[in-house]
Amino acid sequence: MxxxxxxxxxxxxxxxxxxxxxxxxxxxxxxxxxxxxxxxxxxxxxxxxxxxxxxxxxxxxxxxxxxxxxxxxxxxGLIEGHSHLFLYPYNITDWDTQVLKESDAYRTARATVHAKNTLMAGFTTVRDLGTEGAGYADVALKRAINEGIIPGPRMWVAGRAIVSTGSYGPKGYDNDQTIMLGAEPADGNSLIKVVRDQIGNGADFVKVYADYRWGIYGEDRPSFTLDELKLVNEVTRSSGRVLVCHAKSKEAMIRAITAGAETIEHGDYLDEEVAQLMKEKGVTFMP
Missing domain, CATH: 2.30.40.10 (Urease, subunit C, domain 1)
Structure with a gap:
């Protein structure tokens, strides 16, 4: 048996x-x-x-x-290091449809089911890396779990997450229309306000997309300068929180590590040089 x-x-x-x-x-x-x-x-x-x-x-x-x-x-209990409870498999419904056509209420209803299923699968803690367009619904989901309203694991949440202007979100739509991006855009000194706003709305850590597929051939390229990432890290750390960075390209990983990121998420092109830098800086790799 x-x-x-x-x-x-x-x-x-x-x-x-x-x-x-x-x-x-x-x-x-x-x-x-x-x-x-x-x-x-x-x-x-x-x-x-x-x-x-x-x-x-x-x-x-x-x-x-x-x-x-x-x-x-x-x-x-197990710990899920990188989850998105407000998304579900793209072979069922693609990312654009989930983000652009499904209401926050509908997506939150789905997320409550995902939270319960995650718990029943044995995961007692999840680190949720952004609602992908559902605002701070993850903060509310966490509260509902903590108050015993619905079953679910302990949650550490990112809220909206941060992207650079033009890099992230649905592509190929009418530029004259306002399109849901899936995260909050900010650049330069405006990052200070956005980071503080996300923290004030309940983010347990600050997630930044340090790169994305916006290279000339659709390849992953850095989306923030080193100075921008350092600024985000300074503001984040001053609140007692940590910066986590979505980074796949080598240059984006190096910038994120140098800026003070706590974790590198995905790290598709991680090599020995980057791994050694992560070791020296005490940065955690989260595939």
Missing amino acids: KTRIALLFFCAGLHVSFAQTSYLLLPDRVFDGETMHTRWAVLVQGNKIMAAGPRESIKVPKEAVTLTFTNATLTP
């Missing part, structure tokens, strides 16, 4: 209104992230893990409810 994996999403990451009931979890095995253990138990109270270890070593409160999981392995 295929071994079932029971994840600690209901105790370590599920945001619902639990009374502070204690639960003693008794699976066949417990994987602690490094080692597989047998005859271990996990004691949780509310949404906190209070103890984990050999069954006889855990002091169990009298009122604790015992839950036994047969032929199951209990493991800590």
